[in-house]
Amino acid sequence: MSLDLSxxxxxxxxxxxxxxxxxxxxxxxxQIKFEQFHQYVKEKxxxxxxxxxxAFAHKPVIVVSDPEVVRYILKNRPDKFRRITxxxxxxxxxxxxxxxxxxxxxxxxxxxxxxxxxxxxxxxNYYPIISNTTARFLGVMNDLASKEETxxxxxxxxxxxxxxxxxxxxxxxxxSLSNSDSxxxxxxxxxxxMLSNRIKAPIPYWRYFKLKKDKDxxxxxxxxxxxxxxxxxxxxxxxxxxxxxxxxxxxxxLARDEKGxxxxxxxxxxxxxxxxLAGEDTTANTLSWxxxxxxxxxxxxxxxxxxxxxxxxxxxxxxxxxLDQFPTVSAVxxxxxxxxxxxxxxxxxxxxxxxIAGYKIPKGTMIVVLLSQTGHDPDVFKEPEKFxxxxxxxxxxEEKKKLSKELMHFGSGARQCPxxxxxxxxxxxxxxxxxxxxxxxxxxxxxxTEDYFAFTVMPKNLNVMVRRRxxxxxxxxxxxxDFIMEETPV
Numbered sequence: 176m177s178l179d180l181s182x183x184x185x186x187x188x189x190x191x192x193x194x195x196x197x198x199x200x201x202x203x204x205x206q207i208k209f210e211q212f213h214q215y216v217k218e219k220x221x222x223x224x225x226x227x228x229x230a231f232a233h234k235p236v237i238v239v240s241d242p243e244v245v246r247y248i249l250k251n252r253p254d255k256f257r258r259i260t261x262x263x264x265x266x267x268x269x270x271x272x273x274x275x276x277x278x279x280x281x282x283x284x285x286x287x288x289x290x291x292x293x294x295x296x297x298x299x300n301y302y303p304i305i306s307n308t309t310a311r312f313l314g315v316m317n318d319l320a321s322k323e324e325t326x327x328x329x330x331x332x333x334x335x336x337x338x339x340x341x342x343x344x345x346x347x348x349x350x351s352l353s354n355s356d357s358x359x360x361x362x363x364x365x366x367x368x369m370l371s372n373r374i375k376a377p378i379p380y381w382r383y384f385k386l387k388k389d390k391d392x393x394x395x396x397x398x399x400x401x402x403x404x405x406x407x408x409x410x411x412x413x414x415x416x417x418x419x420x421x422x423x424x425x426x427x428x429l430a431r432d433e434k435g436x437x438x439x440x441x442x443x444x445x446x447x448x449x450x451x452l453a454g455e456d457t458t459a460n461t462l463s464w465x466x467x468x469x470x471x472x473x474x475x476x477x478x479x480x481x482x483x484x485x486x487x488x489x490x491x492x493x494x495x496x497x498l499d500q501f502p503t504v505s506a507v508x509x510x511x512x513x514x515x516x517x518x519x520x521x522x523x524x525x526x527x528x529x530x531i532a533g534y535k536i537p538k539g540t541m542i543v544v545l546l547s548q549t550g551h552d553p554d555v556f557k558e559p560e561k562f563x564x565x566x567x568x569x570x571x572x573e574e575k576k577k578l579s580k581e582l583m584h585f586g587s588g589a590r591q592c593p594x595x596x597x598x599x600x601x602x603x604x605x606x607x608x609x610x611x612x613x614x615x616x617x618x619x620x621x622x623x624t625e626d627y628f629a630f631t632v633m634p635k636n637l638n639v640m641v642r643r644r645x646x647x648x649x650x651x652x653x654x655x656x657d658f659i660m661e662e663t664p665v
Contacts, residue, residue, distance in 0.1 A: 186535045192237060194228035195219060202230025209375055210627040213519045216543060217551065226532045229543075232377060236541045237531075240548035242581040244532055248523060248544055249588040253278055255529065259522045259541055265373045268382075269396055270441065273449035274593070285446060286593075288438050292426035293593040298600065300419050301343050302495040305601055308339045308352075309608050315352050316613055320642045325618045329463040329637045332605075334360065336459040337451070339601060344450045345406035345424040346413075359402070362395040363451055370452075371630040374522075403444045423450060450594075456631045457517050458598045462605055463634050465511040467624050468562040469610075470617050470639055475564060476610065479503050480644065483611045498603040506564035508602055512584045513550035514562060517631040520545050521586070549581040614644045 197203040207215050216238050219227055225241035239245060248256050257263075257278045266276035274285040291297075312335045319326050334351040337360055341349045351360040369392045373381070381389045410424045420426040427443055469476040482503040490497045499505070521544050529536045536542070551559045555578075556566065570578070585592040592598075609615075622636040 192228040238543040240545035271448040273445035288430040291430035292423040332459040346422040460517040506567040510564040516547040546583040
């Protein structure tokens with residue numbers, strides 16, 4: 176597909192792009208439930224093709240999913256494309272405009288700071304915090320298993336990832352795993368949905384009058400900001416010249432811009448919020464979807480268990496590098512991300528007229544870029560709606576490289592998520608530890624798990640039962656959701 180047509184006249188106009196018909200006043204807004212927007216654009220791309228047109232009231236929107244087009248757009252950030260202005264504006268007015276939401280020169284400066292914090296040597300240095308928090312998580316799971324109670328595993332995984340992120344980010348152990356009423360956790364849980372709501376809001380009403388939820392948001396931001404100021408001061412005092420930073424905040428404090436200057440407290444705070452956003456939502460929800468699919472496929476859960484038992488007998492889990500020696504663990508993560516990517520799209524706009532897929536796209540058009548549509552392409556994946564981690568174990572190295580360019584779960588190009596390796600490390604550590612010791616299964620009276628979009632795609636009604644697994648125990652899900660146990664040799 177050519178993106179740079181030499182003959183301007185051969186390009187089709189924006190109005191010629193196919194798409195669902197909308198209302199004169201509201202466009203397509205009345206057709207969309209935004210908590211299901213990820214499913215809406217997926218279905219419409221299957222109906223209208225790899226580029227189609229929408230209207231949010233009188234705001235023109237295109238949705239693109241062809242991997243070549245997507246790569247072109249992502250590769251040309253930040254020069255030709257940027258996040259929609261609403262994102263930066265919302266984050267900026269709250270004082271949390273970090274590397275995720277910033278653009279232009281601000282982004283270039285902050286990227287340097289974040290790259291320092293996520294160097295490979297740094298990530299290896301963070302592993303003891305991940306390992307220790309995972310041990311605490313196992314203790315909580317053991318208590319829950321003994322009580323035989325239904326567990327909201329998504330909420331628990333959020334607390335797990337918040338504990339890791341806060342400890343990694345600024346050396347503060349919030350311990351929300353042991354304290355579900357943690358004020359820190361409650362304030363964070365209030366901030367992120369509100370950010371999502373404001374970005375999607377057709378009118379920025381809060382700039383003229385504030386509802387109670389807006390006033391609560393201000394209080395939450397102020398609470399985190401005051402706490403962060405203390406963390407920054409403590410981190411500055413604890414920095415030991417000549418030694419690797421103990422946490423991400425120290426690494427950001429030690430980073431310097433192009434002129435050799437350190438970063439001010441406002442930029443540090445903005446990126447603390449960015450780290451909390453990325454660390455809690457994306458990692459916790461991906462882990463939640465992995466557990467959902469393993470609950471629905473107990474035979475795969477058994478396969479995973481046997482690999483973990485076999486490999487861990489000769490591999491030390493105190494070394495982060497050894498977590499890559501569990502191919503089935505990596506496969507279930509890849510398969511869950513393929514089926515239910517938690518960040519399935521990004522909102523961008525173009526600085527100037529662009530020629531995209533044979534169409535003239537006017538300056539300032541909102542572009543919804545579908546990052547992982549290939550994951551549901553039957554020409555690429557046989558039975559694409561089936562959870563089948565085995566498919567990843569039979570791919571060649573070259574095939575995996577090719578797919579990694581098309582399944583952009585962590586973005587692509589210059590603005591690829593800098594925390595990708597850290598997130599994968601967390602997920603592997605959690606899954607190896609959990610499935611070595613526990614069996615997860617759905618409670619008979621639980622509702623069907625549903626997906627909905629807030630800031631990321633989250634599971635609703637992911638309520639499970641958990642109990643300790645005896646050595647060699649096998650679980651088989653049979654008709655009517657009954658759950659039976661059998662003893663089989665390892």
